[in-house]
Amino acid sequence: AATAGKAAEPASRRSEDFFWDTASVLRVMLLAAALGTAIPSTRVYLDRSTALLWESILAFAPSHWAMAEAITATAGFWIAGTFFETLHLWFPRVLRHRLEGGHGGRPRPEVGQHLASSPKVITSACFFLRTKVAGSAVYLAAIYIFHRFCRTKPPLPLAPPTSLRLVVEVVCGVFCYDLLFTPVHWAMHHGPGWLKSIHVVHHECKGALSAGATVRHSLADGSLQVLVNIAVQFVSPWGSKHALSRFMHNLVVTWLLCESHSGYDLPFMSHRVFPGIMGGAPRHNDHHNRGNVNFQQFFTYLDDGVLAQQPGRSKPKFS
16 A cells, blocks of 8 residues: 555656646746747747637627627636636536635645635525626626717727737737826725725625636726726727727736636646746735735736835735
8 A cells, every 4th residue: 555655646746747847838838829929930820820810800700899808808808717617517626726725825635625725606596696697787788878978989900910010909908007096096995985996896705716806806907997998998009909909908907807706726827938027926816815916917016016115005915
């Protein structure tokens, strides 16, 4: 029995090493795709693929609706949230990689197996209706009113963007969202009482988070995030952001928001693929439990630079 245990241990370690090597593979693939957009010979094929994707979207009638982008963002939240909240049901092994201990602590296999540490698919019917269903309805209604009475949605452009433009605009949008929302987020922790009060509901979620925490917030809190997201959709080095970039931006941002609230430390997550650049779930989990650290939604440069000098800020317990 002892011999069998020793034989199983290296096999388990190899399996675990392969599991974490996924981050390296994804990093290489993403960097290769990004570099491909800058190399003329490769960019031709990427541009063709982008054009084919845009043609397919144009052929899909709902993509021309005024509410298409808002519906895409809502679908992104539901898909990403459901993915992270049900992941343990069809792949129980991920419970070993829950961020137990609250303060962004690394997973502990001996506790990760407990069902109590798994995310709740539906915490309660009231929570489900009040946050996910009602939140989606309010968001879609607000966007409908905006397009109906404030700004008519322009028709989709027939010409596709280049692959370089698509990558730059999506990356720029995610960067700007994080940059603009960080001071808003910081102010909701250090500003006047009325401003702090709108963020209290969101911080009721503590311990090892689950993706449902993404939409657990007050109407004012959620509205500020939506306004920031709308603002950055108008930012582009090309002057006007292409519609395909806006669609992709909504999917990427909603994925990253659900990921940061997931309570997981998995190899395909942003903080593993781009360590030191993206903060991901460990840092945001730590933020929910301590409150005075890690105000950036996605990146780390402000938290480790300007905001690191703030008085009363405790040092994170992870790298």
